[in-house]
Amino acid sequence: xxxxxxxxxxxxxxxxxxxxxxxxxxxxxxxxxxxxxxxxxxxxxxxxxxxxxxxxxxxxxxxxxxxxxxxxxxxxxxxxxxxxxxxxxxxxxxxxxxxxxxxxxxxxxxxxxxxxxxxxxxxxxxxxxxxxxxxxxxxxxxxxxxxxxxxxxxxxxxxxxxxxxxxxxxxxxxxxxxxxxxxxxxxxxxxxxxxxxxxxxxxxxxxxxxxxx
Amino acid sequence: xxxxxxxxxxxxxxxxxxxxxxxxxxxxxxxxxxxxxxxxxxxxxxxxxxxxxxxxxxxxxxxxxxxxxxxxxxxxxxxxxxxxxxxxxxxxxxxxxxxxxxxxxxxxxxxxxxxxxxxxxxxx
Numbered sequence: 001x002x003x004x005x006x007x008x009x010x011x012x013x014x015x016x017x018x019x020x021x022x023x024x025x026x027x028x029x030x031x032x033x034x035x036x037x038x039x040x041x042x043x044x045x046x047x048x049x050x051x052x053x054x055x056x057x058x059x060x061x062x063x064x065x066x067x068x069x070x071x072x073x074x075x076x077x078x079x080x081x082x083x084x085x086x087x088x089x090x091x092x093x094x095x096x097x098x099x100x101x102x103x104x105x106x107x108x109x110x111x112x113x114x115x116x117x118x119x120x121x122x123x124x125x126x127x128x129x130x131x132x133x134x135x136x137x138x139x140x141x142x143x144x145x146x147x148x149x150x151x152x153x154x155x156x157x158x159x160x161x162x163x164x165x166x167x168x169x170x171x172x173x174x175x176x177x178x179x180x181x182x183x184x185x186x187x188x189x190x191x192x193x194x195x196x197x198x199x200x201x202x203x204x205x206x207x208x209x210x211x212x213x
Numbered sequence: 214x215x216x217x218x219x220x221x222x223x224x225x226x227x228x229x230x231x232x233x234x235x236x237x238x239x240x241x242x243x244x245x246x247x248x249x250x251x252x253x254x255x256x257x258x259x260x261x262x263x264x265x266x267x268x269x270x271x272x273x274x275x276x277x278x279x280x281x282x283x284x285x286x287x288x289x290x291x292x293x294x295x296x297x298x299x300x301x302x303x304x305x306x307x308x309x310x311x312x313x314x315x316x317x318x319x320x321x322x323x324x325x326x327x328x329x330x331x332x333x334x335x336x337x
């Protein structure tokens with residue numbers, strides 16, 4: 001079987017004209033939209049009830065407990081802004097890496113994919129630091145409605161980022177071993193689409209959770 | 214798969230156009246960075262310096278402005294980085310349909326709980 005015939009046998013035409021793997025990742029991303037919509041709406045529903053009925057610490061307001069212990073507002077906007085910028089830059093880097101993979105520019109592909117992975121790792125590190133800091137400040141999953149909905153929403157997002165980092169590291173290793181030629185750049189495009197989705201979810205979470213009072 | 218690469222997948226080529234170049238990606242990246250800076254500036258002026266000047270003007274519209282900036286960033290990433298502007302309209306349909314349902318879920322839950330708590334206040 002010739003190479004061309006083999007390629008056709010592997011990737012047969014579809015009724016939609018779209019590669020089935022690409023349609024599958026977009027369908028998966030669609031289902032993830034609903035997943036995060038339920039988490040975001042839960043957060044929005046509970047955030048208004050926290051200050052009226054709950055115990056602190058609170059996201060944007062100070063709180064003094066009945067025992068006289070004072071709690072400052074717990075969210076740190078500066079730290080999270082740096083994390084947001086890193087995630088945005090990682091989206092830029094991965095799309096440049098994809099551009100390199102598609103044009104057989106191995107140096108561009110590997111260096112920008114490496115930068116994307118670094119940004120992703122720093123973002124996860126930022127979130128681990130933030131969670132640890134919150135627990136030390138007295139905000140846990142069971143402390144109040146804000147804690148429960150905040151840790152659930154951002155924790156699930158952080159899990160998605162971690163999975164994305166693992167996926168990108170896998171692509172990087174395959175790239176180093178020369179197994180992502182231009183003809184297989186779609187494999188990287190699928191990982192990049194997932195990574196961009198993780199980014200757009202954070203684009204919604206950042207103002208809703210951190211910036212809106 | 215783009216027209217630039219020697220493709221092993223003839224399936225997608227007929228329906229997809231060439232993806233933008235690195236220059237376009239960098240321009241979009243700079244716009245995204247500027248929009249994020251604008252979001253933080255809106256937060257600072259609208260909440261932290263809301264007593265006077267520009268902050269006082271901005272304070273009542275902080276939430277809609279933040280939502281608009283967020284929507285713009287979302288659209289830019291989806292159109293240029295996720296290539297929905299160039300790829301098949303079917304993929305856009307799959308994504309937009311899901312987003313529409315997601316938006317309805319958020320609005321419906323917000324309305325339901327707002328009604329619930331308003332109703333409780335009226336009773337008590």
